[in-house]
Amino acid sequence: EIVLTQSPATLSLSPGERATLSCRASQSVSNYLAWYQQKPGQAPRLLIYEASYRATGIPARFSGSGSGTDFTLTISSLEPEDFGVYYCQQRGNWPVTFGQGTRLEIK
Amino acid sequence: EVSLVESGGGLVQPGGSLRLSCAASGFTFINYAMSWVRQPPGRGLEWVSVISGPGGTTSYADSVKGRLTISRDNSKNTLSLQMNSLRAEDTATYYCVKDIGYGSWGRGTLVIVSS
Numbered sequence: 195e196i197v198l199t200q201s202p203a204t205l206s207l208s209p210g211e212r213a214t215l216s217c218r219a220s221q222s223v224s225n226y227l228a229w230y231q232q233k234p235g236q237a238p239r240l241l242i243y244e245a246s247y248r249a250t251g252i253p254a255r256f257s258g259s260g261s262g263t264d265f266t267l268t269i270s271s272l273e274p275e276d277f278g279v280y281y282c283q284q285r286g287n288w289p290v291t292f293g294q295g296t297r298l299e300i301k
Numbered sequence: 302e303v304s305l306v307e308s309g310g311g312l313v314q315p316g317g318s319l320r321l322s323c324a325a326s327g328f329t330f331i332n333y334a335m336s337w338v339r340q341p342p343g344r345g346l347e348w349v350s351v352i353s354g355p356g357g358t359t360s361y362a363d364s365v366k367g368r369l370t371i372s373r374d375n376s377k378n379t380l381s382l383q384m385n386s387l388r389a390e391d392t393a394t395y396y397c398v399k400d401i402g403y404g405s406w407g408r409g410t411l412v413i414v415s416s
Contacts, residue, residue: 228402230346237396237406238346244402281346285402289362290336290348 196220198282200293208301213269215280215296222262223286229258229267232295233278241280242267274300303327303405305397310410317387317414323380323397323407330378331355336401337371337382339393340409347393350382351401365391387414 197220207213217227225245230238240249242258245265255270269276277300282293309321323335337349350361350371359371370383380397394409 226402237408240404240406283346283402288351288360290351290401292346292348294345 195289196223196284196287196291198284198291198293200280200282200296202296203294204297204299206299206301207272209272209274211272213267213272213276213298215267215269215298217260217265217267217282217293219263219265219284219286221287223284225261226284226286227258227260227265228283228285229256230281230283231276231278232281238281269298272300276300303399305399305405305407307395307397307407307410310395310412312413312415313387314416315388315414319384319387319412321382321384321395321410321412325378325380325397325399328399330373331375333400333404335371335373335380336398337369337380338396338398338401338406339391340396341390341393348401349395352380384412387412389414 199218201216227245229242232238241252241256246258257268259266279295279297281295304326306324313319331354334353336351340346352359352371356373368386372381392414394411396409397407399405
């Protein structure tokens with residue numbers, strides 16, 4: 195199965211700063227990569243699908259890029275509500291797998 | 302608006318059984334593959350199983366193969382997960398997911414396997 199490795203494990207930034215989260219796949223997943231945000235006590239919320247397409251209702255400050263094995267989620271200017279854990283997930287090769295998550299803390 | 306509502310979670314003893322359900326609305330249910338994903342308390346996400354739209358094709362994570370069975374009733378827009386021979390490591394919140402990687406998630410139902 196494909197292993198997704200996310201970095202960094204924790205990111206601590208201030209509102210207005212730019213956040214860059216990485217997800218690396220152990221083999222190519224083409225562009226079949228999604229990003230989720232999860233807050234405590236809530237279900238994951240889809241942010242990005244197929245590596246670069248924003249899901250319905252997701253603010254434009256969230257963007258995704260990459261293909262093959264290297265992917266990036268960028269939050270251009272952090273808002274206080276952007277805290278949480280971010281997961282990447284691939285469906286380019288079944289079984290579906292998830293990264294271990296990046297915790298984003300807002301200073 | 303898409304709605305996915307899970308039910309059926311609870312406390313069960315090791316070796317016991319439980320049946321989870323997910324009531325779907327707001328979309329043409331038969332047109333979409335549906336998955337179960339679980340999350341142990343304080344840990345990350347693990348895909349469990351998927352079933353095709355018509356229901357003829359299923360797939361499972363190795364960790365649950367032979368113990369969990371996914372099914373769907375397209376006449377009732379309902380997804381199910383029959384869980385047998387439960388173990389402590391099956392303790393998790395179980396989420397119902399529409400077209401994983403593209404669609405919505407339910408709020409989840411908590412399963413606790415403990416004596």
